[in-house]
Amino acid sequence: MLMNVVSVGLPVDEQLTIQKNRLQPVDNQKKCKRVCIVTGTHGDELDGQFICYELARRLSKVPQQLKGIVDIYPALNPLGLDSIHRGIPMFDLDMNRIFPGSENGSAVEYVAAKIIEDIAGADLCIDIHSSDIFLNELPQVRLSRENAPRLMPYARLLNTDLIWVYESSTVLEATLAQSLNAIGVPTLVAEIGAGMRINTEYGLRLTDGIVRLLHEIDILQGEVPAVCTPGLLSEGELCLVSAEASGVFVPAVCLGATVSKGEHLGDIVSPALGQLQQRVTAPCAGRIFTLREYPVAYKGTLLARIFKDTVPA
Amino acid sequence: MKNEIIYSLQSPYRGEFKIHGYRFGSGEKTACIVGAIRGNEIQQLYICSQLVNTLKRLEQNGAIASGREILVIPSVNHFSMNIGKRFWAVDDSDINRRFPGRADGEITERIAASVFEEVQQYQYGIQFASFYMPGDFIPHVRMMETGFQTSSLAALFGLPYVVMRKPRPVDTSTLNYNLQKWKTNAFSVYTNETDNIDEKSAALGLGAVLRFLMRMGIIKYSGHGGYISSVVQEDNLISVKTESAGIFRGLKSPNDEVIHGETVAEIIHPYEGNVISRITAPTDGIVFFTNNRPLVMENTVVYKIIRRLHI
Numbered sequence: 001m002l003m004n005v006v007s008v009g010l011p012v013d014e015q016l017t018i019q020k021n022r023l024q025p026v027d028n029q030k031k032c033k034r035v036c037i038v039t040g041t042h043g044d045e046l047d048g049q050f051i052c053y054e055l056a057r058r059l060s061k062v063p064q065q066l067k068g069i070v071d072i073y074p075a076l077n078p079l080g081l082d083s084i085h086r087g088i089p090m091f092d093l094d095m096n097r098i099f100p101g102s103e104n105g106s107a108v109e110y111v112a113a114k115i116i117e118d119i120a121g122a123d124l125c126i127d128i129h130s131s132d133i134f135l136n137e138l139p140q141v142r143l144s145r146e147n148a149p150r151l152m153p154y155a156r157l158l159n160t161d162l163i164w165v166y167e168s169s170t171v172l173e174a175t176l177a178q179s180l181n182a183i184g185v186p187t188l189v190a191e192i193g194a195g196m197r198i199n200t201e202y203g204l205r206l207t208d209g210i211v212r213l214l215h216e217i218d219i220l221q222g223e224v225p226a227v228c229t230p231g232l233l234s235e236g237e238l239c240l241v242s243a244e245a246s247g248v249f250v251p252a253v254c255l256g257a258t259v260s261k262g263e264h265l266g267d268i269v270s271p272a273l274g275q276l277q278q279r280v281t282a283p284c285a286g287r288i289f290t291l292r293e294y295p296v297a298y299k300g301t302l303l304a305r306i307f308k309d310t311v312p313a
Numbered sequence: 314m315k316n317e318i319i320y321s322l323q324s325p326y327r328g329e330f331k332i333h334g335y336r337f338g339s340g341e342k343t344a345c346i347v348g349a350i351r352g353n354e355i356q357q358l359y360i361c362s363q364l365v366n367t368l369k370r371l372e373q374n375g376a377i378a379s380g381r382e383i384l385v386i387p388s389v390n391h392f393s394m395n396i397g398k399r400f401w402a403v404d405d406s407d408i409n410r411r412f413p414g415r416a417d418g419e420i421t422e423r424i425a426a427s428v429f430e431e432v433q434q435y436q437y438g439i440q441f442a443s444f445y446m447p448g449d450f451i452p453h454v455r456m457m458e459t460g461f462q463t464s465s466l467a468a469l470f471g472l473p474y475v476v477m478r479k480p481r482p483v484d485t486s487t488l489n490y491n492l493q494k495w496k497t498n499a500f501s502v503y504t505n506e507t508d509n510i511d512e513k514s515a516a517l518g519l520g521a522v523l524r525f526l527m528r529m530g531i532i533k534y535s536g537h538g539g540y541i542s543s544v545v546q547e548d549n550l551i552s553v554k555t556e557s558a559g560i561f562r563g564l565k566s567p568n569d570e571v572i573h574g575e576t577v578a579e580i581i582h583p584y585e586g587n588v589i590s591r592i593t594a595p596t597d598g599i600v601f602f603t604n605n606r607p608l609v610m611e612n613t614v615v616y617k618i619i620r621r622l623h624i
Contacts, residue, residue, distance in 0.1 A: 009558030009611035012583040016610070086405065092445040097410075097483045104552055106446055107612040134404060174482035242417065246323045270325075296325055298403065300423045 005073065006114035008107055016079060016107075018115065021052075021072040023059045033068035033219055036125040036185075037210065038115075040073070041096045041176060043080020043087070044195040045130035050203040052128075055210055059220070068219030071122070076115060076176075084196070086132065099179035116179055124154065124217060125187040126210060127177045131290075133195040135302065136255050138289040139202050141230070142189045144168045147181050155188055157216055159209030159227035161256070162289060162307060165234045194293045231287075231307060239284040239306040243268055243297040245277035255291040265304055268297060284308050314369050319386060320427035322420065330392050332424070334431065337368045340380035343531050345435035346522060347386045347428065347488065350409045350442075351400065352393025356506040357441035360518045361387035367523065368532070376533040383531060384435065389428055409442075410483070412491040429491060437466075437529065438492040439522055442501040446614065448604045451567045452517050454542070455501040457484060459493040464544045467500055469528045470521040471539020473568075474601070474619075478547040500525075505567070545619055550601055553616035557590035559583050561609040569600045571618060578615055583608075597621045 001024075007017040025032055037055060039048025052074040059070060075081050079089050088095050091108045101112025119125055131137045139160040143151050148165045155163045172178050180187040190206055193199035212227045214220035243249065251266040253259060259282045268278040280303060290305035297303065320332040348354070348361030365385050371377060388394065392402045400407045406421045413433075414426030432438045444450070453474040454467045467475040484490050492499035502521060505514035520536055527534040555561075560581040571577055571594040580590040592615065602617035609615060 011558045011560065011608035011610060092399075092407070093483060094410075104554075106614055107610040110612045132404070172482075240417075246325045248325065296403070298324065298420045299322060300418065300420050302419055 005118045006111050008111060016111070018073070018076060018078065018111065020118070021056055021074070023056065023063075023066060023070045023072070025066045025068065026063055033123040033217060034071065034121070035068065035214065035217070035219055036071045036073065036119045036122045037128065038073040038076060038119070038125060038176065039128040040075035040081050041077055041127070042094075042129065042132070042195075043077050043083065043085045044133060045086075046081075046196060046198050047130040047193045047203050047206075048128035049074060049081075050198045050200060051207050051210070054203060054207045058207070058211065062220075062222055065220055065222040067221060068123075068214075068217075070214065070219065071119075073115075073119075086195070096176055097174045099174055099176045100183075115176070116183070119180060119185060120183055122185050124213075125177075125180050125185050126158075126213075127187055127189045128206070129189060129191045130193045130195050131191060131293075134292065134294040136194040136291050136293040137191050138162065138256055139190070139192040139205055140164050140233075140289065142166060142191055144172065144178065144181075147186075151181075151186055151188055154186065154213055154216075156230060157209060157213045157227055158188065158190060158230075159205045159212065159225075160190065160192075160230050161228070161287075162231040162233050164238075165232070167235060233289075233307050237286075237308040239282075239286060239308050240302065241265060241280065241283060241304040241306065243278065243280075243299055243301040243303055246298045247271075247277040248295045249280070249292050249297045249301075249303060250295065251291060253288060253291070255288060258287045259285065259306065261285045266292075282306060314365075314372055319431055320424060322424070324392070327392065332386060332389055332428065335365050335368075335385045335387070337372050337383040337385075338377035338379075338381050338531075340382055342435045343381045343383060344437040344439065344526055344529070345384040345386070345432045346439045346441075347432060348388055348441050349391070349394065350389045350440070350488065351407065352390050352395075352397070352402070353399045353508050354441070354443050355394070355508055356504060356510055356515060357443065358388055358394070359510045360441050360504065360515045360522075361385055363515065363519050364522060367519070371532055371534065378531050378533070381531045383526070384431065386428065386431070389424065409488060410486045412486055412488045413495070425488075429488070432488070433492060433495045433497050435497060437525075438488070438497045438499045439525070440488055440499070440501045441518060442489070442503055443507040444503065446602075446604075447507075447606050448602050449505050449567050450503050450602050451599075452502075452504050452514055452521070454521070455489070455503060456499070457487075457490045457493055459490060461493045461496060461498075463498060466498055468542040468544070470500070470502065470525045470542070471537075472502070472517070472521050472542060473540045475542045475544045476547050477544060543619075545601075549620065550617040551596050551598065551620055552614045553577065553592060553595060553618060555580060555590065555592065555609050555611055555613045555615055558609060558611045558613075559589055561604060561607055561615060563603055563605075563615065565600045565603065565616065567600055567603055570621075571596075571598055571600060573597050580609065592616075594618065
């Protein structure tokens with residue numbers, strides 16, 4: 001059932017409307033749990049679109065097995081999604097930096113406040129992101145250190161390659177996930193793939209993970225999908241590879257590859273001169289979980305992240 | 314005057330990106346002024362260019378105080394300015410949301426780190442800034458309430474208002490906020506324009522900075538005494554919002570007085586031309602901010618009013 005979360009008039013003959021699809025049990029709806037699946041905060045992140053489709057498709061086929069409410073919010077930034085715009089068109093701030101919003105703020109801050117109001121009270125929320133157009137990411141869950149103890153049991157079930165526990169930053173207080181965690185809605189951030197495309201393999205994996213999690217918290221019955229055990233990444237196990245020269249990055253490895261220290265990761269080349277600007281090598285052994293997707297690179301551009309260890313979460 | 318390169322970066326296709334700094338006087342690092350951090354801050358670039366021109370003349374006349382050094386960085390993001398973009402040309406990130414930056418981080422973090430490393434050495438940091446909401450302001454000085462702010466110093470600019478803002482999480486990566494956290498007295502000076510040059514308010518902004526430098530004993534300069542600034546808490550400004558979307562017909566400008574219930578704007582039906590909504594002032598006061606876009610969404614803040622408590 002499609003429902004409007006918030007609707008705001010646009011100047012000429014149009015509404016900015018954020019919708020959710022409510023999937024609910026056939027009976028006993030009043031006392032049941034509620035899970036929210038949100039995505040599309042950044043208009044260039046499209047993996048969540050496939051995951052919403054796949055999850056809605058699977059749940060719609062087994063309405064009798066649904067024991068709680070699943071609210072799917074496929075497009076928190078419909079104008080951005082429709083216009084291939086990461087942010088909200090004509091608005092300066094990243095939408096994921098304005099939560100919890102404000103009823104008395106700008107139109108966009110008002111929309112953010114209404115989204116929070118709608119999700120408030122849910123038993124769990126999963127916020128799905130892709131990377132941007134510049135980086136490609138292995139499926140991962142990102143948790144702030146302060147929220148990790150509470151969220152880790154859920155994160156382990158999401159069928160991702162790793163769980164990244166990072167130090168908190170004040171800026172992140174303004175994200176949807178942090179704002180929801182602050183009001184008592186346990187919220188996980190899942191990140192997969194790259195911007196402006198859909199990786200169906202990763203999408204299916206994360207959908208399996210969401211279904212597994214729905215079983216775990218008694219919202220869904222029936223067949224339980226198998227999920228993998230993620231590695232646990234904290235700052236000490238993270239190794240960054242940045243460009244030391246400007247040029248075009250030509251990778252020599254694939255995302256997910258396990259590399260040894262000193263192994264060739266790619267080259268930065270000068271197309272005009274036909275010269276090698278930098279031979280990029282791995283500063284440590286481990287697994288590449290982030291890899292530069294957009295080839296043009298300046299000095300300082302992030303080329304890869306390597307997960308040094310493989311401690312199971 | 315010494316023209317130095319604060320930061321440089323080789324681009325794959327556009328040659329070398331260089332951030333210039335103009336130093337005046339020598340000795341104690343006293344005041345640093347930063348212009349355009351965003352690519353559309355043309356007014357901010359222009360005011361800085363006029364400041365460099367004025368300080369050059371003052372230095373030639375021996376009017377920079379002995380043992381005091383001033384640094385002016387007119388532009389931090391001209392790679393975006395040259396191609397008509399507001400944010401960083403490559404990845405569309407906002408350099409003014411990257412402070413204090415990281416010397417080993419992404420490009421905009423490196424740019425921010427290099428600028429911050431310079432500016433935070435100075436006793437006073439002044440930025441010609443633009444706001445995230447498009448519109449016109451009464452020229453004012455803005456400070457973040459970080460616990461290190463001093464509104465009485467901000468009043469020395471002699472602009473009509475000093476606005477104190479309680480920082481929100483999104484502010485914590487701005488230059489102004491981080492300078493204060495690092496014990497530099499940080500001020501953001503707002504004039505009327507961003508994308509275009511408004512000579513009148515540019516002169517006001519330039520005069521305000523020169524007045525501040527003069528009052529702090531950094532330069533010898535004789536100019537207009539300016540205003541006795543009123544200090545306003547941003548949270549106390551009254552927001553006036555649209556109830557309908559459409560074409561915005563503003564009837565008030567910054568600095569105009571309004572009375573409670575007075576019509577301050579009309580929303581016009583975009584096809585049929587009739588007035589579909591009248592916006593009235595919720596209080597007596599003075600218009601501090603006005604929207605300057607012709608089209609408005611529902612729930613858009615189109616005015617901010619300083620409430621008048623005593624008539």
